[in-house]
Amino acid sequence: MxxxxxxxxxxxxxxxxxxxxxxxxxxxxxISSGEVYALVGRNGAGKSTFAKAAIGALALDEGSVRVLxxxxxxxxAARRVIGVAPQEIALYPHMTxxxxxxxxxxxxxxxxxxxxAVREAMDAAACTGRADQxxxxxxxxxxxxxxxxxxxxxxxxxLVLDEPTEGLDAETRGVLRRLIETLRTRRTAILLISHDAExxxxxxxxxxxxxxxxxxxxGAPAVLMQQAFGARQELTVRLGAxxxxxxxxxxxxxxxxxxxxxxxxxxxxxxxxxxxxDQALRAAGIDVRELAVRPPGIDALIDWAxxxx
Amino acid sequence: xxxxxxxxxxxxxxxxxAGLVLAFVLPPVVFIVFASVFGAGASGKLDVRAGxxxxxxxAQSRRLTVALGHQLGGRLTAYRDKAALLEAVSxxxxxxxxxxxxxxxxxxxxxxxxxxxxRRAAGEVLSAQVDAVAAQALPxxxxxxxxxxxxxxxxxxxxQLIRISHTRxxxxxxxxxxxxxxSGGDPIVVYxxxxxxxxxxxxSAMQGAMSLIDERRSGMRLRLxxxxxxVAPLLGGRMLWLIGLGVAQALVLFAVAAVVYRVxxxxxxxxxxxxxxxxxxxxxxxxxxxxxxxxxxxxxxTISTFVILIxxxxxxxxxxxxxxPAALQAIGWLTPHAWVIEAYQAVLWRRVVDLxxxxxxxxxxxxxxxxxxxxxxxERRRKL
Numbered sequence: 001m002x003x004x005x006x007x008x009x010x011x012x013x014x015x016x017x018x019x020x021x022x023x024x025x026x027x028x029x030x031i032s033s034g035e036v037y038a039l040v041g042r043n044g045a046g047k048s049t050f051a052k053a054a055i056g057a058l059a060l061d062e063g064s065v066r067v068l069x070x071x072x073x074x075x076x077a078a079r080r081v082i083g084v085a086p087q088e089i090a091l092y093p094h095m096t097x098x099x100x101x102x103x104x105x106x107x108x109x110x111x112x113x114x115x116x117a118v119r120e121a122m123d124a125a126a127c128t129g130r131a132d133q134x135x136x137x138x139x140x141x142x143x144x145x146x147x148x149x150x151x152x153x154x155x156x157x158x159l160v161l162d163e164p165t166e167g168l169d170a171e172t173r174g175v176l177r178r179l180i181e182t183l184r185t186r187r188t189a190i191l192l193i194s195h196d197a198e199x200x201x202x203x204x205x206x207x208x209x210x211x212x213x214x215x216x217x218x219g220a221p222a223v224l225m226q227q228a229f230g231a232r233q234e235l236t237v238r239l240g241a242x243x244x245x246x247x248x249x250x251x252x253x254x255x256x257x258x259x260x261x262x263x264x265x266x267x268x269x270x271x272x273x274x275x276x277x278d279q280a281l282r283a284a285g286i287d288v289r290e291l292a293v294r295p296p297g298i299d300a301l302i303d304w305a306x307x308x309x
Numbered sequence: 310x311x312x313x314x315x316x317x318x319x320x321x322x323x324x325x326x327a328g329l330v331l332a333f334v335l336p337p338v339v340f341i342v343f344a345s346v347f348g349a350g351a352s353g354k355l356d357v358r359a360g361x362x363x364x365x366x367x368a369q370s371r372r373l374t375v376a377l378g379h380q381l382g383g384r385l386t387a388y389r390d391k392a393a394l395l396e397a398v399s400x401x402x403x404x405x406x407x408x409x410x411x412x413x414x415x416x417x418x419x420x421x422x423x424x425x426x427x428r429r430a431a432g433e434v435l436s437a438q439v440d441a442v443a444a445q446a447l448p449x450x451x452x453x454x455x456x457x458x459x460x461x462x463x464x465x466x467x468x469q470l471i472r473i474s475h476t477r478x479x480x481x482x483x484x485x486x487x488x489x490x491x492s493g494g495d496p497i498v499v500y501x502x503x504x505x506x507x508x509x510x511x512x513s514a515m516q517g518a519m520s521l522i523d524e525r526r527s528g529m530r531l532r533l534x535x536x537x538x539x540v541a542p543l544l545g546g547r548m549l550w551l552i553g554l555g556v557a558q559a560l561v562l563f564a565v566a567a568v569v570y571r572v573x574x575x576x577x578x579x580x581x582x583x584x585x586x587x588x589x590x591x592x593x594x595x596x597x598x599x600x601x602x603x604x605x606x607x608x609x610x611t612i613s614t615f616v617i618l619i620x621x622x623x624x625x626x627x628x629x630x631x632x633x634p635a636a637l638q639a640i641g642w643l644t645p646h647a648w649v650i651e652a653y654q655a656v657l658w659r660r661v662v663d664l665x666x667x668x669x670x671x672x673x674x675x676x677x678x679x680x681x682x683x684x685x686x687x688e689r690r691r692k693l
Contacts, residue, residue, distance in 0.1 A: 052531065055531065055534070055535060056534070056535075057530075057531050057534045076537060076538070076539070079534075079535045079536075080535070080537065082535050083535075084531050084532055084535060086527070086528025086529075086531055086532065087528065088526070088527045088528040089527060090524075090527050090528040090529035090531065090532045091527075091529070092317055092320075092321060092529075094320060094321040094324040094325060095317065095320055095321070095324075099320065103313050103316070103317055104532065104536075106310070106313045107310060107313055107533065107536035107537065108535065108536060108537065109536075109537040134324070150532070151532070162528075
């Protein structure tokens with residue numbers, strides 16, 4: 001963790017209701033300079049509402065948002081230190097990567113050294129090779145790189161990234177993860193909204209789980225995982241065909257199934273149990289297509305946080 | 310900020326070939342079609358196709374049909390009998406028919422025009438042209454008809470009648486009416502230049518304004534919301550772009566009108582420019598308001614098409630306002646279209662800049678300002 005203790009984003013007791021539904025309910029959190037904070041939660045948990053509130057695009061019913069002690073809903077100075085890369089490609093499709101970055105640099109108030117800032121942002125997002133290509137002529141991965149380059153062209157102190165690696169190939173994911181690491185070393189505070197367990201585990205200093213508008217749990221990913229699951233791991237078994245004898249064996253190991261073909265569960269000593277299950281199923285002549293042991297994913301963490309709350 | 314938005318909008322249009330055609334090629338084409346149809350009709354140059362049956366087969370009737378053929382520019386077809394001509398008129402192969410019966414000098418009504426009920430105007434035009442051609446090409450015959458008609462009143466003897474008939478070729482008919490065509494552009498051509506201009510201005514402005522919705526949908530609105538100055542410069546830049554685009558679009562259309570129909574654009578350039586700016590501001594303001602009020606592109610497409618077509622129909626972009634009932638003409642003043650047409654007609658046809666023109670400019674600028682302020686209010690409120 002590179003956080004130096006100076007708070008960049010401070011959200012205090014934020015609440016926002018839509019009709020009778022609380023999209024945010026008394027949420028407080030802080031992100032320090034150089035810290036990556038991952039915000040996770042189910043659809044409708046309030047992640048997007050929180051992100052909009054954090055950048056000043058949404059007024060709160062109660063509570064406050066401060067970015068470097070400024071109110072981003074009112075202060076231009078506070079807004080100018082924020083960068084945002086929405087999940088959608090928020091770029092002008094008829095313009096090239098470089099033209100887009102020039103436009104957004106100007107809009108963000110970069111007056112001197114604009115060309116240099118554009119070049120640096122393209123280098124950082126590894127999209128210099130596509131500088132002269134129109135956005136609507138690029139593949140999804142290159143668009144995503146350009147989308148993030150546009151968010152950092154004015155060197156923001158707070159960067160909001162909404163699902164930056166979703167649907168990308170391994171190479172582009174690697175590029176974007178390295179970019180986030182670089183930004184962290186440059187002391188940028190990053191709010192990362194992601195559903196990707198690897199993103200959260202490898203990048204986030206802290207993770208917060210939103211559940212029905214409330215911040216259910218918060219902490220370092222490894223600590224939270226330990227707290228939630230201890231030594232338990234997720235064991236998944238996928239059968240080649242329905243087998244009446246499989247269910248009793250797998251249920252006995254704490255695995256359950258919705259369709260009779262795929263069984264899963266969070267269990268202790270998963271590798272040893274996987275071995276036993278494999279032997280038992282083969283002895284019964286049951287076709288096993290997949291047998292995998294993984295660390296618990298984000299969905300499991302979200303479920304646990306929802307139950308804990 | 311404003312110039313960035315201008316550049317963004319300009320690049321987007323420049324690289325959108327279909328958008329360029331819609332903005333700059335289609336309006337002049339549609340204008341030429343309207344002006345050809347309505348402008349030519351108003352100037353008396355209706356191209357009537359006629360059929361003729363010459364039952365007299367005299368030297369005079371042949372002179373008449375030859376002269377009429379010249380007058381109609383060769384669009385006169387001879388038929389062998391009345392039945393064939395009737396069939397040609399009924400089937401629409403010709404717009405009207407002419408039957409010449411009896412001696413042209415002596416018979417009370419020697420020419421009959423056959424008129425299809427669906428083409429009364431063509432029949433009236435042919436009747437008038439036959440009268441005019443007869444007076445010009447057969448003055449002797451027309452004189453003879455007058456003498457025959459007046460003989461009982463003047464108590465002329467047969468000897469006197471015969472003597473007059475021998476000298477009739479020397480006396481030309483005395484004209485009763487002389488025509489004088491005044492200088493100035495064709496009002497219908499100017500009318501349709503204005504009418505088509507504001508119609509397409511609205512479509513183009515709506516197309517440009519809908520980028521607001523695209524920005525919202527793509528999440529760009531979040532990014533733009535962080536920009537220096539907030540929403541006002543973003544909308545202001547867009548409004549300026551729509552005004553510039555509208556003036557450029559009107560310039561292309563009126564340049565075509567000036568070249569093809571001699572509309573006096575250069576002579577009235579300054580008042581024309583003010584009118585074009587006000588018209589573009591009105592359409593830009595309305596388009597921004599509609600785009601800001603709509604949630605999705607589909608919704609904006611449907612609502613804007615409805616609004617633009619209704620405004621065009623009521624405001625006089627589709628049919629001339631002077632043909633509308635008085636009540637509809639009065640309602641038309643609620644649309645920018647009527648004011649745009651009024652202003653263009655004043656500055657390009659009547660060539661005046663009077664209080665009425667100033668009023669039109671103010672109303673159009675008011676439409677633009679109201680639309681812009683409304684859009685700004687909605688966009689700012691949307692942030693909450």
